[in-house]
Amino acid sequence: MKKLSPRQQSIFDFIAQFIQNHQYPPSVRDIQNGCNISSTSVVDYNLRILQREGYLRREAEVSRGIELLQETSLSQNRNYINVPVLGNIAAGEPLGIPPSETWHSNSIDNVELPPFLIQDKKEVFALRVKGESMIDALVADGDLVLMEPIDNPNNGDMVAAMLKDKEEVTLKHFYIQDGTVTLQPANSRMEAIKVPAENISVQGRVVGVIRSI
Amino acid sequence: MKKLSPRQQSIFDFIAQFIQNHQYPPSVRDIQNGCNISSTSVVDYNLRILQREGYLRREAEVSRGIELLQETSLSQNRNYINVPVLGNIAAGEPLGIPPSETWHSNSIDNVELPPFLIQDKKEVFALRVKGESMIDALVADGDLVLMEPIDNPNNGDMVAAMLKDKEEVTLKHFYIQDGTVTLQPANSRMEAIKVPAENISVQGRVVGVIRSI
DNA sequence: TTTTGTTCCGAACATACGTACTCATTTCCT
DNA sequence: AGGAAATGAGTACGTATGTTCGGAACAAAA
Structure with a gap:
């Protein structure tokens, strides 16, 4: 042809x-x-x-x-990626992400997403945001947060971090220096939080946000 | 039915x-x-x-x-919807949305989106956000805003509104009463703007936001 | 019965749309 | 370069096709 x-x-x-x-x-x-x-x-x-x-x-x-x-x-372009919606995310609730092997079996909910949102990331999952607590991260109630499991985030990544003492999950930009983690809201008018590295656990890295009104 | x-x-x-x-x-x-x-x-x-x-x-x-x-x-459930990215949106720049007939002329960019983001809305298009000016609407730099052309927004809709005197486009929740329009930021800690209805022109209704990090 | 509403008919109208024709302009080939 | 072929422009024509309108057929109320 x-x-x-x-x-x-x-x-x-x-x-x-x-x-x-x-x-x-x-x-x-x-x-x-x-x-x-x-x-x-x-x-x-x-x-x-x-x-x-x-x-x-x-x-x-x-x-x-x-x-x-x-x-x-x-x-031909139907290589869309099926992303499991594993649950909700809200301040005050630990995530409790099940192991990836069980994702598609006890399928709670799935969303099919175009590849450009996932890129080459592996094991991306989604969480539904409940409440206004993520507003500092420019994330609204009802938004779908796409996350990638990660253990060692890079500086500047937006992560879902849980403050161990408060049992509180937040979405913030992650910076670590000398054993101290700075959690910086995406909205720069808000104040950052500084905590010792051992006081937080990073649950994953935010790779996307989807808001459907 | x-x-x-x-x-x-x-x-x-x-x-x-x-x-x-x-x-x-x-x-x-x-x-x-x-x-x-x-x-x-x-x-x-x-x-x-x-x-x-x-x-x-x-x-x-x-x-x-x-x-x-x-x-x-x-x-058609497996069929993804092709949404044209008509341009950028930023404070201080009027949108200048071309007529829908010309949308798919070779020129512009397109994104394929899953149907659940579009639903039954017709003529949805997308705009790329430039700058931090939409931060009150929980919209970050680089976000993709999905919009639906609309003439008469309902109270509570998030709309792209242009303040005629300032030539400034903002994304705010729209409320009208007695000829006065209240533009309420999605972030309720921010202050609302009240203007006479004739001083703003609504460019469209926001139906979704996509952030890809 | 008359009235009312729904469905159907036939024809006419307006235009959306495919196609053809002539003439320019560009590209290609030797 | 020069001529041929390919591509484009502008216009006009015929028809395919959506739409409208007055009225008939039929059924359910009144």
Whole structure:
């Protein structure tokens, strides 16, 4: 199959986009506007080429009678990642994260997420935030926090840290120096907490936040 | 959702069948022939009912602008929604959202998102937050804000509002009473702003926030 | 019965949309 | 360079297709 010109690629991509957004294919004039093409005849011309090259099929005389053939851009991209929602996170409650082997068996809840949120991180899980206690971390009630299990966080990482004495979990930026850990809220107007390293345990590293209103 | 008449059921089934066979929805006359209906107006009449009852959505004046809702949510469940990232949002910069017809022109960026973030909202787009100015809304630098175009926000909605005199865009909870708009930060420790309704223009409603660290 | 509401019919209308045709502009090849 | 081929632009035409409208057929009330 021949290489497509930029314009043809643009048209093909636009059609795939359009079908995803609406449930029906675009008209010639939709494509014209969407791809900033000056004339419908140019669209028709390139559509014929796309058809000849096997990228799509067209039903003659039928409005929007376009059928994409190779669904490379659509169905192939289904490598979405299933992330378990292991429970809630709130101040005053220890996390109690079960071992990763049991994650998908006693499946509480799952969310499927696009890869760009996970990247190459392994064993990402999610927690539902309860209450306003994470507000310093710019995390609201009901948010979904994506976390990656980690034992040795790097300086600057946002972590879920539990203060051992208070049994309190917070989301803060983590800095360690000379055995003293500084927990810095994401909202810099708030004050940081300094505690000895042995007084906190890091439960994981925050890799994302999802808020759905 | 009400029970469908035999004719309506027949029409609905035919549409699903048709989309299965071709990749595009049927025209009114396709349905007329496929269901042995004597007039296009009867098809239109029943399509309106199907739309009112929530079985499908129609785009006015658009050929084959039919979108099935029921089966769609099941079979399309694996299908992720492509949301265009239309630009940046920052205090001091008006949004300048282009018309939806031009969204998917080759230019911009896109993110694929799972359906639960979009729900049934239409024309959702995303903006990349630049700077710390949205911190009151629990939105950090680099966050992706999902927005839905809206003209009349409801009280309590989080909206992107532009203060006309200051040319400043903020994300705040919107409350209107007696022509006075109160913009309430999500972080309740911050102070609210009260302005006359005519001094602000609402650019859209925030439906989600995505933070990827 | 009359009334009222729903469904259906047939035709006509307005336009959304595919296609064709002519002429420019660019790209390619020798 | 020069001519051919490919690509693009602009316009016009025909029809595919959504929409409207007056009225008939039918059933359920009143």
